[in-house]
Amino acid sequence: MATFKDFRNNVKPNWCPGCGDFSVQAAIQRAAANVGLEPENLAVISGIGCSGRISGYINAYGFHGIHGRALPIAQGVKLANRELTVIASGGDGDGFAIGMAHTVHAIRRNLDITYIVMDNQIYGLTKGQTSPRSAVGFKTKSTPQGSIESPLSPLEIAMAAGATFVAQSFSSDLKQLTSLIEQGIQHKGFALINVFSPCVTFNKVNTYDWFKENIVNLDQFPDYDPTNRVAAMNKIMETNGMLTGLIYRDTTRKSYEDLIPGFREEGLYRQDLRLDQSQFEEL
Ligand code: SF4
Ligand code: MG
Numbered sequence: 001m002a003t004f005k006d007f008r009n010n011v012k013p014n015w016c017p018g019c020g021d022f023s024v025q026a027a028i029q030r031a032a033a034n035v036g037l038e039p040e041n042l043a044v045i046s047g048i049g050c051s052g053r054i055s056g057y058i059n060a061y062g063f064h065g066i067h068g069r070a071l072p073i074a075q076g077v078k079l080a081n082r083e084l085t086v087i088a089s090g091g092d093g094d095g096f097a098i099g100m101a102h103t104v105h106a107i108r109r110n111l112d113i114t115y116i117v118m119d120n121q122i123y124g125l126t127k128g129q130t131s132p133r134s135a136v137g138f139k140t141k142s143t144p145q146g147s148i149e150s151p152l153s154p155l156e157i158a159m160a161a162g163a164t165f166v167a168q169s170f171s172s173d174l175k176q177l178t179s180l181i182e183q184g185i186q187h188k189g190f191a192l193i194n195v196f197s198p199c200v201t202f203n204k205v206n207t208y209d210w211f212k213e214n215i216v217n218l219d220q221f222p223d224y225d226p227t228n229r230v231a232a233m234n235k236i237m238e239t240n241g242m243l244t245g246l247i248y249r250d251t252t253r254k255s256y257e258d259l260i261p262g263f264r265e266e267g268l269y270r271q272d273l274r275l276d277q278s279q280f281e282e283l
Contacts (some may be wrong), residue, residue, distance in 0.1 A: 002038045004029040009059040009076060020171035020197030021051050021118050027174055028058060028087060028116070031181035035086055045074040045091030049101060050125045051118035051197070055090050068099030071106040074113050082257060082264070085185055086112075092119040092133040096152050100132075103154075107161040107190055111256040114184040114191045117154065118171075120199035121206045128202030138205065153201055155236045158192045159229065164250040165191035166232065168243060169196065178197075180246060190257040196244075218245030 015021050026235035032042050042060035046052040047070035055062035061084070065073045068134045074088035088106075095103050106115070122140065123129040129142035133154075137146040158166045165187045169177040177195060184191030196211050216239040218224055225231055232248035257263050 002033050004033040006039055007032050007042075007059050009057065011057050013053065013057050014213070015050060015053070015230075015237075018200040019044045019050065019124075020120065020195070020199070021054065023088075023171040023174055024051070024118055024132045024195055024197055025054055025057055025175065026117065027171075027177040027181055027186070028089075030113055030174075031185060032060070032085075033179065035085075035182050036116050037185075041083075041085055042074045042087065043074075043077050044087045045070050045077060045079075046088070047094035047124070048125070049094045049118075050199070051089060051091040052094065052125075054118075066099070068102065070094065070257050071099065071102040071113075071115065074109050074115075075106060075109070078113055078257075080112055084086035084115065085114075087114045087116060087181075087185070089116045089118070091116060091124070091131075092117060092121065093123045093131045096132045096154055096233070100152075100157075103192075104157065104161045104209065107158055107163045107192060109256050110162075110164055110189045110253065112188055112190070114193065115183065116181065117185075117194045118197035119154070119194050120197050120203055121151075122199050124199040124202055128199075129240055135205075139203070140215045153236070153241045154192070154194050155241055159236065159248060163192055163248065164189040164249040164253050164255075167192070167246050168194045168196070168241075170196045170215055170244055172208060173244065176217075178210075183246060183249075186249070187249065188258070189253065214242050216243045218247070219255065 015240045018125045019258040039060045044058050045063045046055040048067035055064050067142050070088045074086050078086045121133040130147045132152045134147050167180040226246045
């Protein structure tokens, strides 16, 4: 059985020292091992941004896609090889700006994919511009007087789009993040996990200390019921989107795959699209 070390490869990440994305990578590797996957069972599909590099740093199938398009690729991978566990990943700029339409429609489509967003409230790869997650007043090269746009709430959008699994975590909380990724992988449907993953180089406002002061961990509310959709929406609004933990899960709705007649039956599996070893060697 694989351990998290089996999901490591020999590529050295070129993230800045202290970047939150290191912990997200470690959490994915641990979660994959903890749920019993082998590297050949997993595909990590990423978009563009610092976080998009993650698909190259994990020993599994990987595809570094184009900006905002991790989800269309991930959905294609899942439909073509339904036996794979598929994780899509990217940043807040990737998923909540150029890719937002894909995010909303992937959520409502409810394919069995886990989508991990490394949310650092800035564009890091292009050296620090305001993102759709930046707060009003946030000063960067693109908003030198401070942002005058209201930030998006991905959790509220996900709930409104009919999400069946919504969670949020903090890259410093490796235990919680690993557990949520495990639950997301095991959820039969689309799982959105938004992760506060600080950009230590360009975001000097939303720092590790800032998150520690502002995060509201759902563990503080032992009576919280993550199956109650109205309660989930209320809690997101009450905490101004700063809550962490499992926010909502609906296990009653069928996944996209389960609504396609015969999709899971061996007889309808697209064997005709697969080459056996001898055909492969002839190529
Ligand atoms: Fe991480 Fe920011 Fe450096 Fe990109 S620029 S690697 S997001 S710390
Ligand atoms: Mg970002």
